[in-house]
Amino acid sequence: MILAAGLGTRLRPLTDDRPKALVEVAGRTLLELTLARFRAAGICEVIINTHHFADMIAEYLRAHQNFGMHIEISYEEVLLDTGGGLKRAAPFFLDSDEPFLVHNVDVLSTxxxxxxxxxxxxxxxxxxxxxxxxxxxxxxxxxxxxxxxxxxxxxxxxxxxxxxxxxxxxxxxxxxxxxxxxxxxxxxxxxxxxxxxxxxxxxxxxxxxxxxxxxxxYWRDLGRPEYIAEASGEISEGVYLG
The missing domain is CATH 3.90.550.10 (Spore Coat Polysaccharide Biosynthesis Protein SpsA; Chain A)
Structure with missing residues (x-):
């Protein structure tokens, strides 16, 4: 599960016209970077919770054919925070007894x-x-x-x-x-x-x-504009190779 429903308040003004999931780092969106990490780990089924500019995320995924993955959206009319968002997505996980990964969209790591x-x-x-x-x-x-x-x-x-x-x-x-x-x-x-x-x-x-x-x-918080700039430099310098 990718937690992407937040308002991205700390990322303003970058989130004035888009959800934080679609803010770019070195030419790639936070959502694409997270999905790429999932794919590299063999994860092909994903649910993403959305709220802020939710339609933009849905259209972005359609335009990229879900990056070749099975992706579902859990839209929240009212923000439910991390626990509430997870509980709302429970039906996605209850058909299996296997552990599952939960990942904030605004962090980058190896x-x-x-x-x-x-x-x-x-x-x-x-x-x-x-x-x-x-x-x-x-x-x-x-x-x-x-x-x-x-x-x-x-x-x-x-x-x-x-x-x-x-x-x-x-x-x-x-x-x-x-x-x-x-x-x-x-x-x-x-x-x-x-x-x-x-x-x-x-x-x-x-x-x-x-x-x-x-x-x-390697781990980087991407929740502020200055952190985005720092991470972009680290990607360009090869510090992050995800």
Whole structure:
């Protein structure tokens, strides 16, 4: 699943006349770059949630014959946030017991999906989040076995723990996660909601919500115009070869 429904507020003025999924980096849209990563990993069935300039995304996919993939659209009349958007798309996943990948459209990375899936299977994960040791305003906290145990955010930097841990590691979420379909059976939240509070609730109930260490991989937030410019330069210089 590609999460692409957001308003792209941080990307203005680039999103004044288009959805963030169609903002270009080095001549390629964010959506094309994400789909190319999926294809390279052998993923050929994709659902994309849309809202802001949704018709433009649908027309773009038609014009490119869905990039040779089976793509469905989950249109949201009202923005449902990451958790609500995922729950709305549940029917797309419930015919299989295989884990699936969820990816923000506004991140670029070389994170190895195969290794992440192996990690998810080996740890019998309900949810596995790609995380890195880098600065962020909102940290997730993990124990020595890579289980989610809390978060740290805000100006005070106070920690909120949902399961006991002596020395938690504060890591940044990358916007890339692998989920088991069982997630829908434990998803109590309704309407518009974020996945992060849901993950914290589940971790507090001792569900296996894990952090996949991804420090060795290239990762770039594409949520601001200056980040787009930086990523374009990195692509031109061969730093990113996706």
């Amino acid at each position: 994170i190895d999906f195969d290794r992440m899936l192996l990690f998810h299977r080996e740890h019998k994960g309900l949810a596995t989040l790609a995380v890195q040791d880098r600065p962020t305003s909102r940290y997730l906290l993990f124990d020595e076995n890579n289980f989610l145990c809390g978060r740290r955010a805000g100006l005070t930097g106070e920690s909120e723990l949902v399961r006991p841990v002596a020395e938690p590691r504060a890591l940044a979420f990358s916007g890339i996660h692998i989920l088991s379909p069982r997630i829908f059976s434990v998803m109590e939240e309704e309407g518009t909601f974020s996945v992060i509070p849901m993950y914290l609730r589940l971790a507090g109930q001792m569900e296996p919500v894990l952090g996949f260490p991804a420090d060795q991989y």
